[in-house]
Amino acid sequence: MIPADLLATFQxxxxxxxxxxxxxLFATEAVSIELTSLSVIAVLILFFHFFPVTGPEGEDLLSLRSLFSGFANPALIAVLALLVLGEGLTRTGVLDLAANAVIQWTRSNPFFAIALMLVVVMAFSAVLNNIPVVVLFVPIMQTLTKRFRQSPSRYMMLLSYASVLGGMTTLIGSSTNLLVSLELDDLGEEPFGFFDFTVPGLVLASCGLVYLLFIAPRLLPDRPTTGGAAAEQGRHFVAQVSVSVGSRLVGLRPVGGIFPALPDITILMIQRGERAILPPFEDLVLDANDLVIIAATRPALASLAKDEPELLHPEL
Structure with a gap:
């Protein structure tokens, strides 16, 4: 049996x-992130089974139940709920309205436009999860840098930093804030309030914003914009659409081989049962259960998914 002091050092x-x-492994991605995460959990389970952490009375302090208790942590559920909330705001167009307003208000001043964009990202990150906020504003920042002929490499990274700074200002802005608050509650201490982080968080976020605007762009590489990145908004993507019963696509008729009700969308093929129908689609009416292969720009696909999310197959 290993002595207690040596066992603790070994652990x-x-x-x-x-x-x-x-x-x-996370940094190099030599193995997928999912596999690495699951492997770490498996290794911890096996290790603490054979080398348990025991308390003063011989009880197991890191049992299998305690190792898996994190999956039932309210902080994890809250973060997942914020992801759902962010996706809902994205699909309903609330965040799109704010992003478009930034572009309209600041057309003539690139510095003010990027500064306002970072402030908006920080504000949303205070009450939402960082991931959907950054994903939404990446194409908006690309549009801004293209319009003002700035290098995207100098500003795209700033979005992520701004979302982290905004997350420091409220309890739900960062998952680490939630975890610490719940740990305090478990220890019998008073948990943090929603705005307990706001005053020091705003001070740090303000200092960080000044750094992002005046110092960080000078340190980041100024890479030339490639043609593919500059034309991202105009590039077409191929997707598969499932026409279900009651869909607004049921009954659509082509005019001159195109569907006027689907602007900016090109239909490449219609799969009806075992039959593949290729253009031109004269005298054809879209019916329920048709599978439609389309090519469209990202804004057109986003509009289609927002109006009727079940049209797009999630696996494609």
Whole structure:
């Protein structure tokens, strides 16, 4: 049997080594992130089964139940709920309205446009998860940099930093804030309030915003814009649409081989049962259960998904 002091040293050393290995795999992506995450959990379960952490009375402090208790943590559920909320705001167009307003208000001043964009990202990140906010504003920032003939490489990274700064200002702005607050509650201490982080968070966010606007762009690489990146908004993507019963696509008729009700969308093929129908689609009416292969720009696909999300197959 290993002495208690040597066992504790061995356990800590193993955990530090596991952290280094996990971070290396996350950074290099030599193995998929999902597989690395699951492997870390499996290794921890096996390790603490054979080398348990025991308390003063011999009880197991890191049992299987405690190792999996994190999946039932309210902070995890809250973060997932924020992801759902962010997706809902994206699909309903609320965030699109704010992003478009930024472009309209600041057409003539690139510095003010990018500054206002970062402030808006910080504001949304205070009450939403960072991921949907950054995903939404990436194409908007691309549009701004293209319009003002700025290098995207100098400003795209700033979006991520701005979302992190905004997340520091409220309890739900960052998952780490939630975790610490719940841990305090478990220890019998008073948990943090929603706005307990706001005053110091705003001070740090303001300092960080000044850094992002005046210093960070000078440190980031100024790479020339490639043709593909500049034309991202105009590039066409291929997608598969499923026409279900009651869909607004049922009954559409082509005019001159195109469907006027689907602007900016080109229909490449219609799969009806075992039959593949190719253009021109004269005397054809879209029917329920048709599978339609389309080519469209990203804004056209986003508009189609917002109006009727079930049209697009999630696996494609």
């Amino acid at each position: 800590m050393g193993f955990l530090f080594a596991l952290i280094v290995v996990a971070l290396t």
